[in-house]
Amino acid sequence: MSNKELARNTSDKILALKDLVIHYETDEEVVEAVNGIELELEKGKVLGLVGETGAGKTTTALGIMGLLPSKVGHVVQGSIWLDGENLLEKSEREMRSVRGKKISMIFQDPMTALNPVKPVGEQIAEVVLLHNHCSKAEAIKRAQDMLAMVGIVPERYKEYPHQFSGGMKQRIVIAIALACEPDLLIADEPTTALDVTIQAQILDMMRKLQNDKGTSMILITHDLGVVAEMCDDVAVMYAGQIVEYGPLVEVFDNPKHPYTRALYKSIPSLDKDVERLNVIPGLVPDPSNLPAYCSFYERCQERCDKCKEFEPWAVEASLGHVARCIQYTPEWPADAKKGGEE
Amino acid sequence: MAELLMEVKNLKKYFFTPRGTLHAVDNVTFNIEKGKTIGIVGESGCGKSTLGKTLMRLHSATSGQVLYKGADIASMDIKQFKKNYRSHIQMIFQDPYASLDPRMSVFQLIQEPIKVQNKKMPKAEVEKKARDIMEFVGLAKRLEGAYPHELDGGRRQRIGIARALSLNPEFIVCDEPVSALDVSIQAQILNLLQDLQKERGLTYMFITHDMSVVKHISDDIAVMYLGQMIEKCEAKEIFRDTIHPYSQALLSAIPIPNVHEKRERMVLKGELTSPIDPKPCCRFAARCPYATDKCLAEEPVLRELKPGHSVACHFAEKFMK
Numbered sequence: 052m053s054n055k056e057l058a059r060n061t062s063d064k065i066l067a068l069k070d071l072v073i074h075y076e077t078d079e080e081v082v083e084a085v086n087g088i089e090l091e092l093e094k095g096k097v098l099g100l101v102g103e104t105g106a107g108k109t110t111t112a113l114g115i116m117g118l119l120p121s122k123v124g125h126v127v128q129g130s131i132w133l134d135g136e137n138l139l140e141k142s143e144r145e146m147r148s149v150r151g152k153k154i155s156m157i158f159q160d161p162m163t164a165l166n167p168v169k170p171v172g173e174q175i176a177e178v179v180l181l182h183n184h185c186s187k188a189e190a191i192k193r194a195q196d197m198l199a200m201v202g203i204v205p206e207r208y209k210e211y212p213h214q215f216s217g218g219m220k221q222r223i224v225i226a227i228a229l230a231c232e233p234d235l236l237i238a239d240e241p242t243t244a245l246d247v248t249i250q251a252q253i254l255d256m257m258r259k260l261q262n263d264k265g266t267s268m269i270l271i272t273h274d275l276g277v278v279a280e281m282c283d284d285v286a287v288m289y290a291g292q293i294v295e296y297g298p299l300v301e302v303f304d305n306p307k308h309p310y311t312r313a314l315y316k317s318i319p320s321l322d323k324d325v326e327r328l329n330v331i332p333g334l335v336p337d338p339s340n341l342p343a344y345c346s347f348y349e350r351c352q353e354r355c356d357k358c359k360e361f362e363p364w365a366v367e368a369s370l371g372h373v374a375r376c377i378q379y380t381p382e383w384p385a386d387a388k389k390g391g392e393e
Numbered sequence: 394m395a396e397l398l399m400e401v402k403n404l405k406k407y408f409f410t411p412r413g414t415l416h417a418v419d420n421v422t423f424n425i426e427k428g429k430t431i432g433i434v435g436e437s438g439c440g441k442s443t444l445g446k447t448l449m450r451l452h453s454a455t456s457g458q459v460l461y462k463g464a465d466i467a468s469m470d471i472k473q474f475k476k477n478y479r480s481h482i483q484m485i486f487q488d489p490y491a492s493l494d495p496r497m498s499v500f501q502l503i504q505e506p507i508k509v510q511n512k513k514m515p516k517a518e519v520e521k522k523a524r525d526i527m528e529f530v531g532l533a534k535r536l537e538g539a540y541p542h543e544l545d546g547g548r549r550q551r552i553g554i555a556r557a558l559s560l561n562p563e564f565i566v567c568d569e570p571v572s573a574l575d576v577s578i579q580a581q582i583l584n585l586l587q588d589l590q591k592e593r594g595l596t597y598m599f600i601t602h603d604m605s606v607v608k609h610i611s612d613d614i615a616v617m618y619l620g621q622m623i624e625k626c627e628a629k630e631i632f633r634d635t636i637h638p639y640s641q642a643l644l645s646a647i648p649i650p651n652v653h654e655k656r657e658r659m660v661l662k663g664e665l666t667s668p669i670d671p672k673p674c675c676r677f678a679a680r681c682p683y684a685t686d687k688c689l690a691e692e693p694v695l696r697e698l699k700p701g702h703s704v705a706c707h708f709a710e711k712f713m714k
Contacts, residue, residue, distance in 0.1 A: 320605060334547070
């Protein structure tokens with residue numbers, strides 16, 4: 052696949068993934084977690100990475116960070132470009148200066164992401180000391196500023212994680228991630244473990260920080276509501292592939308891939324009354340045994356016999372809006388049904 | 394007026410901790426009609442699960458009554474409850490990964506409750522019953538010998554539902570049954586629960602923090618905050634006319650998957666205050682943007698503002714549409 056098909060102007064890219072393939076290899080099987088991802092992120096933009104459990108969202112993020120479980124997880128193919136440098140060519144030592152400084156990650160569960168036996172302030176100062184040439188006093192000052200920025204009084208610098216509530220712990224995790232002002236922030240389900248009112252606070256804060264600092268962001272979530280509120284672009288993942296990619300409004304108003312369409316119909320709506328929810332039949336395919344044809348075929352409500360013949364490729368269905376479905380290629384038979392009718 | 398299946402009157406469940414008395418469920422009164430679904434909404438720590446477990450007698454109530462078809466199941470002898478009522482009232486648990494014994498096969502898991510309740514039932518009959526239930530909830534026969542770790546979340550939750558249904562209950566407490574599931578699987582389970590309700594005339598108490606799910610499945614909704622019920626009405630009504638400031642905040646906090654509708658959001662300051670020895674004031678006052686001195690001095694009671702719509706707020710009239 053050439054970059055052209057990933058349909059965006061090629062200026063101002065902070066991150067570019069080219070044909071990224073990641074496998075988990077064990078003695079018994081090979082799990083094909085990520086299968087040829089092409090992705091580009093412009094500076095200062097927020098990209099939403101959406102998909103169900105096992106779609107490969109977190110694996111992609113760990114791949115970018117160079118944090119795949121050693122021995123088991125391998126980048127089999129492709130390249131990861133950050134600001135014009137291929138991260139895969141860097142040594143572990145060099146990666147350590149990239150992580151935390153250039154790319155930061157917020158993990159899903161704030162309860163386990165913090166060190167329970169170290170005061171939270173020190174955990175922030177630690178990152179600052181590691182990546183900047185500064186004195187201890189300066190690092191402490193910076194940590195206190197960061198605490199204030201995420202809405203926690205700096206006097207609580209010396210307190211331990213268990214003394215904070217879930218929402219506050221997530222703020223501290225965010226403070227650690229942003230302490231060195233990274234160019235790229237990867238947030239992996241940052242609000243999934245939190246209550247809605249706390250989620251609203253955290254999202255508000257993240258949006259504000261993103262506006263002020265111009266940080267580029269990849270937001271991994273399964274919540275389409277969060278995506279609608281936070282993102283500029285959306286990539287929908289299924290079975291290790293990006294099945295749809297485009298600007299937020301385009302993807303929401305005019306979903307191209309049958310999976311995206313089905314996903315919208317399966318969530319209960321606050322505005323509309325529906326008797327029965329639309330169900331996507333079946334399950335996500337086993338990543339250790341993916342079919343040679345379209346991986347969504349078995350669950351697709353718009354499929355035709357052609358779909359079973361080969362694996363679809365990403366096509367630009369309309370300007371800047373890419374879908375991986377043969378509906379948008381000349382191979383699609385003219386008499387096949389279209390439009391997502393059941 | 395439809396037949397009442399359950400009447401909960403002034404139910405309290407306190408936990409006595411070294412730091413003081415934790416008011417998990419505090420003076421809750423409501424009715425559940427037969428064949429209907431009541432949705433209980435609120436944030437973590439508001440007492441929704443404790444309420445569900447107290448109705449089930451998994452916790453014993455501190456005071457108050459739970460009348461099930463007229464009989465007070467909250468105060469009756471636990472042996473008598475288990476013998477006569479346990480099979481009527483069943484529960485579906487939140488986490489299908491944690492609520493199933495990993496060393497039991499699917500078939501054993503579904504037989505277990507039947508065996509416990511009917512000790513003298515012949516083996517063949519138990520097995521037949523379990524098979525019927527499996528078919529009923531959409532678990533394929535080939536899965537009989539499978540163990541929970543081999544199954545995905547949706548199928549595990551079906552086992553949980555099968556276990557609850559195997560005793561032919563009339564009332565099921567569903568404690569966040571879809572929260573741990575992906576959206577496409579969530580839809581399957583919600584549809585299954587609705588079908589079962591239609592076929593068997595089940596009554597549900599549906600505990601969740603997800604407003605869109607509760608709107609979809611419930612007939613009535615009750616919003617809880619720190620152990621108290623603060624708003625109660627028909628499911629659709631709460632979205633038409635949200636009165637309590639907390640309910641308003643809760644609704645406005647939900648991110649809506651619609652890119653054209655940008656709503657004014659009411660972001661609450663702070664977090665839940667402690668439910669340990671709460672002061673006699675409005676429990677939401679600390680976070681409420683409209684709080685006055687009266688709110689800090691006096692505890693509001695749940696009162697009916699218009700037919701079928703009750704709110705616990707001193708200034709409820711002000712927020713009415």
